Amino acid sequence: MKTESVLAMLEAKHPGEKEYLQAVKEVLVTIEDEYNKHPEFEKHRIIERMVEPDKVVIFRVPWVDDKGNVQVNLGYRIQFNNAIGPYKGGMRFHSSVSLSTFKFLGFEQTFKNALTTLPMGGAKGGSDFSPKGKSQTEIMRFCHAFMLELWRHLGPDKDVPAGDLGVGAREVGYMYGMYKKLAQEHTGTFTGKGLEFGGSLIRPEATGFGAFYFLNEMFKREGIEIKGKTIAISGFGNVAWGAVTKAAQLGAKVVTISGPDGYIYDPDGISGDKIDFMLELRNSGQDIVAPYVEEFPGATFHPGKKPWIQKVDIAMPCAIQNELNEKDAEQLVANGVMCVVEVSNMGCTTAATDIFLEHKILYAPGKAANAGGVATSGLEMSQNAMHIQWTAEEVDRQLGIIMKNIHDQCLQYGKEKDGYVNYVKGANIAGFMKVARAMIAQGTI
Numbered sequence: 399m400k401t402e403s404v405l406a407m408l409e410a411k412h413p414g415e416k417e418y419l420q421a422v423k424e425v426l427v428t429i430e431d432e433y434n435k436h437p438e439f440e441k442h443r444i445i446e447r448m449v450e451p452d453k454v455v456i457f458r459v460p461w462v463d464d465k466g467n468v469q470v471n472l473g474y475r476i477q478f479n480n481a482i483g484p485y486k487g488g489m490r491f492h493s494s495v496s497l498s499t500f501k502f503l504g505f506e507q508t509f510k511n512a513l514t515t516l517p518m519g520g521a522k523g524g525s526d527f528s529p530k531g532k533s534q535t536e537i538m539r540f541c542h543a544f545m546l547e548l549w550r551h552l553g554p555d556k557d558v559p560a561g562d563l564g565v566g567a568r569e570v571g572y573m574y575g576m577y578k579k580l581a582q583e584h585t586g587t588f589t590g591k592g593l594e595f596g597g598s599l600i601r602p603e604a605t606g607f608g609a610f611y612f613l614n615e616m617f618k619r620e621g622i623e624i625k626g627k628t629i630a631i632s633g634f635g636n637v638a639w640g641a642v643t644k645a646a647q648l649g650a651k652v653v654t655i656s657g658p659d660g661y662i663y664d665p666d667g668i669s670g671d672k673i674d675f676m677l678e679l680r681n682s683g684q685d686i687v688a689p690y691v692e693e694f695p696g697a698t699f700h701p702g703k704k705p706w707i708q709k710v711d712i713a714m715p716c717a718i719q720n721e722l723n724e725k726d727a728e729q730l731v732a733n734g735v736m737c738v739v740e741v742s743n744m745g746c747t748t749a750a751t752d753i754f755l756e757h758k759i760l761y762a763p764g765k766a767a768n769a770g771g772v773a774t775s776g777l778e779m780s781q782n783a784m785h786i787q788w789t790a791e792e793v794d795r796q797l798g799i800i801m802k803n804i805h806d807q808c809l810q811y812g813k814e815k816d817g818y819v820n821y822v823k824g825a826n827i828a829g830f831m832k833v834a835r836a837m838i839a840q841g842t843i
Contacts, residue, residue: 399433399445401426408449415498417719420748421505422449428823429830432811436834442842444834451504453477455551456497459525461543463536473544475523475551475559478504481836483517484555486772486779488562488590490524491569500524502719503562506743507772509829510765513804516776521557523548529564530685541572549577554585554782560775561590563718566636567602571595586782589775598778599790601771604797606640608770609714609741609762610648611801616737616760619809619819625649630710632656633717634687637741637768639676641716642668654705656717657687661705664690664697709733715745724749731757740764751822758818766804766825773800 405423412418426445433439455475463469474497477485487507490499500522508520525544529537551557561570567590574588574595581587584595591597600607610624617624627650631638634655642652651667655676664672675693679686691699706713706726713730715722721742727750730738737760740746744764746754754761774797781787788796804825811831812824 399426399430399440401430404445404449407446412498412501415501417496417744418498418501418505420720421502421744424744424748424751424822425505425509425826425830428820428826432827432831438838439834442838444837447837448479448508448830448833449505451476451478451501452480454497454501455523455548457547459527459540459544459547461536461540463539464533471525471527471540473523473525473548474500475548475557476500476504476521477551477557478520478522479508479833480519481833481840482512483519484553485521485557486511486518486560486775487521487523488560488772489565489569489573490522490562491527491529491564492524493526493528495524495526499719503743506765508833509826510769511772511776512829512832513766513807513825514769514773514776514800515803516773516800518558518772518776518779521559522562523559524562524565529569530683534568537569538572541569542576545573545576545580549580552577552587553581554587554779558586558775558779559588560772561636563635566590567592567597586779589778591778593787596778596782598774598781598793599788600793600797601774601778602636603640603643604774605637605741605768605771606642606716607644607794608773608797608801609641609739609767610644611770611798612762612767612805613712613737613739614648615802615805616762616819616821620760622736627651627711628653629712629714630654630705630708631714631716632661632705632721632745633715633742634676635680635717637771638716639673639680641714641741642673642676646670646673650712653710654708655687655690656705657685659686659688660699660701660703662687662690662697662699663705663708664694666696706730711736713738714741716741717745718742719744720747722746722750724753726750727753731759736760738762739767741768743768755820755822760819761821763822763825765829766808766821769804770797770801773797
C-alpha cells in the first residue's frame with residue numbers, strides 16, 4: 399500500500415470532504431509500514447474496502463414548528479463497518495454537520511470500537527437540525543420525524559445509535575420512543591437511554607471518566623501522579639462535565655472551560671458547586687459560558703478566545719473536531735505542557751498533532767482516550783440483552799478495565815526505540831489489525 403495513491407483516489411472520488419480525508423490520512427500514514435508486512439491485506443484489498451463506508455443513508459426530515467410552519471432538515475446515517483459487530487455510533491444534531499463530518503466520525507468510530515474489545519462496528523449519524531433555541535415540543539416533533547425514516551435501518555443486532563453533540567438523554571428518549579412504536583419491540587436499539595427504560599448508570603460521565611483512566615495509565619508508565627496537576631479543558635457539555643468531575647476526584651485542578659463565546663479561567667479550580675453549575679449552563683440551551691463569572695466572581699471570562707493560551711500541565715480538548723490548531727499547539731508547548739489528551743473526536747488538527755509528537759509530548763488520540771463513552775454504551779447493550787442493570791460501581795469498574803486494555807494495545811504497536819510511546823500509531827494499528835483480520839475471515843463482502 400502507498401498512502402499517497404490511496405489518498406489521491408479518495409480525493410478524486412470525494413472532493414471537498416476535508417474532515418473525512420484528514421481522518422483517513424492520519425490512519426494510513428501510521429499503519430502503512432505494518433500493513434505492508436502482511437501481503438494478505440493487499441491481496442484482499444483491505445484498505446480500499448475499509449476506507450469506504452458499507453452504506454450511506456441520507457434523507458429529508460420535514461417537521462412542523464410551533465408556529466405551524468413546515469421546516470426541512472437533512473438526516474444522515476453512515477454505517478461504516480460491521481466486521482466485528484453491529485454498527486455502533488452516536489447521533490449528532492448541529493447546524494455545522496455535513497456528509498464529510500459523519501464519514502470522518504464513522505471511520506474513527508470503527509477503530510475506536512475495535513479498541514474497546516467489545517463486539518461493535520462503526521457508524522455515525524445525525525442531522526443539521528440544531529436543538530438550540532427550539533422548544534421541547536419542536537425537538538420532540540423533529541426527533542419523531544427523524545425516526546420515521548431511520549428506524550428501518552436500526553436494530554439491536556443491526557445498528558445501535560447513541561447520543562453525541564446536540565443529542566442528550568432527552569433526544570435519545572424521543573427517538574427511542576418512536577423507534578419502539580414503529581418496530582413494535584422494546585430492545586437495546588439505542589444507548590444513552592433514561593435509567594427508567596434500559597439506560598446505564600454513569601453513561602453521561604463515561605467519556606470524561608474514561609479519558610482520565612487512560613491518562614492515569616499513561617502517567618503510571620511515566621511515574622507521574624495526576625494529583626496536583628493543572629488542567630485546561632474546552633467545552634462545557636457532558637464530556638467536559640465528566641472530565642471535570644473525575645479530575646476533582648483525583649485531586650487535579652481544572653482551571654478552564656469554554657463555549658462558542660469564549661473561555662472561563664478559574665485559578666481556584668472548578669470543583670464542588672462549580673461543577674453543578676456546569677449542568678445549569680448546559681441545560682440553559684444558550685450555548686454560552688459567560689454567566690459562570692456572574693456566579694463565581696473569582697473567575698475571568700475571555701471572549702472569543704480559546705483556553706490553550708493558559709499555562710497548564712495537561713490540555714484536554716473536549717468540544718469538537720479540529721478545535722486545537724497548530725498555533726494553539728505551539729503555545730502549549732512553549733508554556734511547558736506535559737500531556738495532551740484528545741477527549742473530543744479528532745480534537746486536534748493534523749499540524750497540531752505533528753507538533754506534539756515532534757516534541758515528544760505525551761499525546762493521547764481521541765480514538766483511544768475518548769473510547770469510554772462508547773465502551774459504556776457497549777456495557778449498556780450487554781445489560782439490555784441480559785435484562786438487568788449493574789450498579790454504578792460495577793459499570794465504573796468495567797470501564798476502568800476497558801481503558802487499561804486500550805492503553806495496553808497502544809503500547810503494543812506504539813512504543814519507539816527511545817522509549818517514547820506514539821499513542822496515535824499504537825491506537826491506529828491496534829484497531830486496524832482487529833478489523834482487517836475480521837474482514838479477511840468473512841470473505842469479500
